[in-house]
Amino acid sequence: xxxxxxxxxxxxxxxxxxxxxxxxxxxxxxxxxxxxxxxxxxxxxxxxxxxxxxxxxxxxxxxxxxxxxxxxxxxxxxxxxxxxxxxxxxxxxxxxxxxxxxxxxxxxxxxxxxxxxxxxxxxxxxxxxxxxxxxxxxxxxxxxxxxxxxxxxxxxxxxxxxxxxxxxxxxxxxxxxxxxxxxxxxxxxxxxxxxxxxxxxxxxxxxxxxxxxxxxxxxxxxxxxxxxxxxxxxxxxxxxxxxxxxxxxxxxxxxxxxxxxxxxxxxxxxxxxxxxxxxxxxxxxxxxxxxxxxxxxx
Amino acid sequence: xxxxxxxxxxxxxxxxxxxxxxxxxxxxxxxxxxxxxxxxxxxxxxxxxxxxxxxxxxxxxxxxxxxxxxxxxxxxxxxxxxxxxxxxxxxxxxxxxxxxxxxxxxxxxxxxxxxxxxxxxxxxxxxxxxxxxxxxxxxxxxxxxxxxxxxxxxxxxxxxxxxxxxxxxxxxxxxxxxxxxxxxxxxxxxxxxxxxxxxxxxxxxxxxxxxxxxxxxxxxxxxxxxxxxxxxxxxxxxxxxxxxxxxxxxxxxxxxxxxxxxxxxxxxxxxxxxxx
Numbered sequence: 391x392x393x394x395x396x397x398x399x400x401x402x403x404x405x406x407x408x409x410x411x412x413x414x415x416x417x418x419x420x421x422x423x424x425x426x427x428x429x430x431x432x433x434x435x436x437x438x439x440x441x442x443x444x445x446x447x448x449x450x451x452x453x454x455x456x457x458x459x460x461x462x463x464x465x466x467x468x469x470x471x472x473x474x475x476x477x478x479x480x481x482x483x484x485x486x487x488x489x490x491x492x493x494x495x496x497x498x499x500x501x502x503x504x505x506x507x508x509x510x511x512x513x514x515x516x517x518x519x520x521x522x523x524x525x526x527x528x529x530x531x532x533x534x535x536x537x538x539x540x541x542x543x544x545x546x547x548x549x550x551x552x553x554x555x556x557x558x559x560x561x562x563x564x565x566x567x568x569x570x571x572x573x574x575x576x577x578x579x580x581x582x583x584x585x586x587x588x589x590x591x592x593x594x595x596x597x598x599x600x601x602x603x604x605x606x607x608x609x610x611x612x613x614x615x616x617x618x619x620x621x622x623x624x625x626x627x628x629x630x631x632x633x634x635x636x637x638x639x640x641x642x643x644x645x646x647x648x649x650x651x652x653x654x655x656x657x658x659x660x661x662x663x664x665x666x667x668x669x670x671x672x673x674x675x676x677x678x679x680x681x682x683x684x685x686x687x688x
Numbered sequence: 689x690x691x692x693x694x695x696x697x698x699x700x701x702x703x704x705x706x707x708x709x710x711x712x713x714x715x716x717x718x719x720x721x722x723x724x725x726x727x728x729x730x731x732x733x734x735x736x737x738x739x740x741x742x743x744x745x746x747x748x749x750x751x752x753x754x755x756x757x758x759x760x761x762x763x764x765x766x767x768x769x770x771x772x773x774x775x776x777x778x779x780x781x782x783x784x785x786x787x788x789x790x791x792x793x794x795x796x797x798x799x800x801x802x803x804x805x806x807x808x809x810x811x812x813x814x815x816x817x818x819x820x821x822x823x824x825x826x827x828x829x830x831x832x833x834x835x836x837x838x839x840x841x842x843x844x845x846x847x848x849x850x851x852x853x854x855x856x857x858x859x860x861x862x863x864x865x866x867x868x869x870x871x872x873x874x875x876x877x878x879x880x881x882x883x884x885x886x887x888x889x890x891x892x893x894x895x896x897x898x899x900x901x902x903x904x905x906x907x908x909x910x911x912x913x914x915x916x917x918x919x920x921x922x923x924x925x926x927x928x929x930x931x932x933x934x935x936x937x938x939x940x941x942x943x944x945x946x947x948x949x950x951x952x953x954x955x956x957x958x959x960x961x962x963x964x
Binding site: 472 | 701704
């Protein structure tokens, strides 16, 4: 599929600190691409480089298969760090400025204000907005003129649960329209819920990238229960792939060395005359995977 | 170009601070111009109490001298500081609100951003020049008898001097705004430079004991003020035999314009080089 963004070996130093080192990424059309990493891992720096706010010390990048310029930025809608608008202007005038810069008409302003639920407040000054409304206006501004790519830097940061849910639904809605989305986030749960692909950054280095689904498909433990817990524990230890077990009063959690399917496990217990009252597979969460990756890298 | 101006208009049209400062500028400018005659004459009265032969009262605002005099009083630093501060605020606001970042993200180049501010400066200068010409015309007509088109036009070249002075002074302000990026700091350092630092350097360089040349005329702010260096007071000219400035010279216009060009180049270079 067509590459929307290609980053090749980008490095950015601030003095002795390597904010981003030798980063390469590819984002293809239609992906919801998550850039995941703890605070200070180089997410915002990376986004600032590809939007030409800061200059990389080395490396290059391409938008839409071409050397980037101001025209390529007009095809991208972005929210970086905080919503940046003139506090003394109304959202309508702020959005008109954006439209003028992008060389598009004002017809789309009503649509994006409606989409983000700000139409009723269109004539209030930006400084009277709550933080959630400011963030929504930033998204509205990014959506102006139907960009091919949407870049969101920590879009739900600082929002209340309702605001978070609103923004996430909005992102999923936009993604369903086929717009490519790049999201930087330190929230694993957010990336897990929204993204199709993910790259994990730590201290400016890419540790891992791939499909979110693939990462989540790795199973490594089962919750089991039976009438006789003691017998269950003693039996499971005979499984050829058995690694360890955590025993609770009503349930046990078993870890295996290799991949074990629920069907195979069930058959194993029936074979040993243990009837399970509970069997559930615990998928390894992105969070665990992420922490493991971070730890392995130290 | 019209696109950039359209953007600038939206940024200032409903900005209260801008209009308050513009209002103050008009108050200072017009009261400065209208009070000058009164102030000079009360100084003359004061001097006359000590002089054996009394000096006559001066009149400043009649054709053709009104062009020179109105330009002189409209380009003193206490008046020019207003449009300069407006420009500093408009530029540093963009850094404070991070709207310059957002403009660049949305697809404006840094060169376009600088160009939009320069266009605004040119436009403000043009509007002020037209207003001043209009004002001078009205005052001049009501104060002069025996008007001919030739008399009205005679010294009108000074209006060009006003345009150059207000334009270049705002470019100096733009320079401070873009390089310092912080409103308070830029205003403080700019006013300090204009009112304290450069005058001190000026008098030091002017001292005939130290330097026997005219290097002091090349100081940036002073070069702007020199475009219209003295008011023309024909009566005093006759009485005291003073032969001061008669017209604006090409050199006196080129020096501040040269500074403006250098500053724009530095601002552009810094803007491209530095991260936003």
